[in-house]
Amino acid sequence: YHSIVRVTVLNSLLAYMFYGSALIFDIGRPWHAMNPFIGNSFGYSSVLFRICWHFMIYMVATAIEFSAVVAEWLNLDKAKRVLKKLTLGTVILGITLSILHQSGLGALFLMAKPKIHPLWWSEFIPLLFFVSSIYAGLAMIIFEGSLSHRIFGDLIPHKSHQAWEGIVFGLAKGAAITMFVYYFFKALLFIHGQHWEHLGDGWGAWFLLEVIGFVLIPAFMFAFGYKNRSIVIIRVAAVLALLGMILNRLNVSVITFKWYLPDHYYPTWQEIIVTLAVISAEIWVFRFIVKRMPVFKPAH
DSSP, X not given: OGGGHHXXXXXXXXXXXXXXXXXXXXXXXXXXXXXXXXXXXTOTTSHHHHHHHHXXXXXXXXXXXXXXXXXXXXXXXXXXXXXXXXXXXXXXXXXXXXXHHHHHHHHTTGGGTTTXXXXXXXXXXXXXXXXXXXXXXXXXXXXXHHHHHHHSGGGSOHHHHHHHHHHHHHHHHHHHHHHHHHHHHHHHHHHHTXXXXXXXXXXXXXXXXXXXXXXXXXXXXXXXXXXXXXXXXXXXXXXXXXXXXXXXXXXXXXXXXXXXXXXXXXXXXXXXXXXXXXXXXXXXXXXXXXXXXXXXXXXX
């Protein structure tokens, strides 16, 4: 998997940088963005305090890990050797922070039990957020990697091209296992919570669409694609898994949040335009970097 390490780290770094910047503007008063970091009005024991520090330290860790690529691009051999020695520590730190960060995002909604539909709220939301982030990350690598091999094929070494299919099958196997684990947790929590009465209305149908259409079916597709060595099926499964992740996060935070109110929140066209602008800017910066730096060169 050496051939995908650098580009994966770059994607992670850019995602956190751009979406972190978008959040600063989204709060409406960007000068208050430091309040959670310093515990002002939130306290040092708040979940948001922990998430903000995990978010920032993780960006620092990925920046250090990717800086070896920058040093190689600038022909700074001594700096590259020093930075490569820090890689193991940053990887361990990054994995630890990712676990805490993803579960912490779910913990934010623990206190919102009366506001979130019972089909989506659970005291195990932190665990669900963490497990779902694993297969979403694997699906994102498959999706992004497939596009990169098509668009930036001339920049990717021949050996990396040859190894790509094997990497996809390995990622698909991991995604299938993780998605089945996630589905098992969802089914177990549903049965234990005795939520059968909620399946008779529109929210029940919406819940089944998410859990079956965007979790169970992609899980079987990943497993089938891995067993039958079908890249196309795996790519479709990756897209469905990513859409399911987006749908789940929107269901928890927006769609089913205060579902009992007659008026629901809908994003304005300005918010949609800003979101698309952030994504477009991230893609442009990604293209700018990979065109100039040895990002697709295998890491050793």
